Amino acid sequence: MPARPSAGCVFVELSLFKNLIVFRIGEAWQPDAQQLEDALANDLFAPCSPTQALAFGWAPPRGDEHGALIEIVGGQWLLKLAREQRLLPSSVVNDHVDTLAQRVEAETGRKPGKKLRRDLKDQALLDLLPQAFTKRSATRVWIDPTQRLLMVDAGSAGRADEVTTMLVRASSDLPLSLINTAESPAACMAAWLADGTAPEGFQIERECELKGHDDEKPVVRYARHPLDTDEVRQHLTAGKLPTRLALSWRERVGFTLTDTMAIKKINFLDLALEGQTAGEGDDAFDADAALATGLLSKMIPALIDGLGGEQAFGEAAAAAPAPALAPAAEAVEGEAPW
Structure with a gap:
């Protein structure tokens, strides 16, 4: 279930970004959308051949057959990695x-x-x-060139690895590293729950998961439940740490933060849509993209600050090669439909 908003807020379903894994782009990178698009064109999506189990490739984000591979809305770059998998039980x-x-x-x-x-x-x-039957899906990718951030709409590290591997293959001068915060998300979430206070602009909602670290690894989950209780604090005192915590930001965005700093179950609250008008086709895509990137490009840096700021490891660490492609897997949380 998605995080429950504060009283008076209603979640609004948008088509972009259900989960985000955030990467830092190294300082050596020079943003050039046309150059990157030309490089992506070397790996266009093509369906699986009869004896091919899995196929990847870049596809137009708007869904147009011969559309651009990078859509720029409000200065934000949007991409889409398509995949097709043959399903054999x-x-x-x-x-x-x-x-x-x-x-x-x-x-x-x-x-x-x-x-x-x-x-x-x-x-x-x-x-x-x-x-074998085939299944198509797609992973949305968002690049904020000004802040040098790359966000992958993936529910698992494996799907994010697929994207970063394909990007680095297309453009070797795109150095990527996972965002590392000065303080661990688990420790910060535990402190927020213990104090009952989140960083400025954020509010604790009513879902979390606490996990112990002894041999049995006990797990306690709360859903639609107040978290400012003695019971929750007793679990924390006993050594359990949060692995997931539902939060909202400025009554505009609801989400769940994990102990790996993945942002999951993103939903936009009704306050975010004040003054917005509904559109169709390209207008709807542009409106969704502008709203989502406009809010999230402010929320993500605020979240990083709330976790103690970014822990920099230097350009050498940032330029480390991306992980190899993960093997074919079943559908995962957050996978976008084709």
């Missing part, structure tokens, strides 16, 4: 491997060993992939 693959193994045993009189079964699994995948 492991049970179907294993059944086909068994069928192939029985055929080998009938022909040779011997049961296939481990090495041969691995080869048979590869053969099974080649046989079954052309018949």
Whole structure:
């Protein structure tokens, strides 16, 4: 469930940005949207071939077939990484491997060993992939060139890694590193809950998850529940730390902060829409983008400040290569529809 807003606030559904993982772009980077777009064009999205399990590529953010790969709204850059995956349940693959193994045993009189079964699994995948259903999804990407921030609308680190890997492959002079704050989000969230006060502009809402660090790793979850209670403080005193905490910012944005500084379950409150008019097509895209980036480009630096400010590791650390592509996986929280 999304974070519950303060009294008098109502969440409003927008199409952009459900979750954000925030990266710092190194100081050496020189913003050039056209240059980056030309580089992205070398990795356009193409559907999976009959024997391909997973395909990635850049697609127009507006959804137009031949549209721009970078849309600029109010100085903010918007991109979209599309993916297509062939879905093969492991049970179907294993059944086909068994069928192939029985055929080998009938022909040779011997049961296939481990090495041969691995080869048979590869053969099974080649046989079954052309018949598999495909699933398309997309990950939205937002670059704030002025603040040198890159935000990935991903519900997991693996999906964010896919984006950063593709970006660095397209433009090797785009040094990226996860934002590191001077104080850990878990310690800060614990202090906010203990004091009942969040940083200026933020308000604690009614959802959180507390986790212990002993052998049993006990977990306590609160949903639609006041958090300024003795019970919550007793859990904190016992050594449990927050892994998720619902917050709102200036009665305009609701979200959940995690102990890895991921921003999840983003929702915009009714106060954010005062004076906004509904649009259609491109107008709706521009309005959503302007509203979301306009608010979040102020909220994210305020959140970093509330976590003690950014811990700088220098340009060398920022230029470290992005992680390798994660293997194919099932759908994850926050995945955008194709």
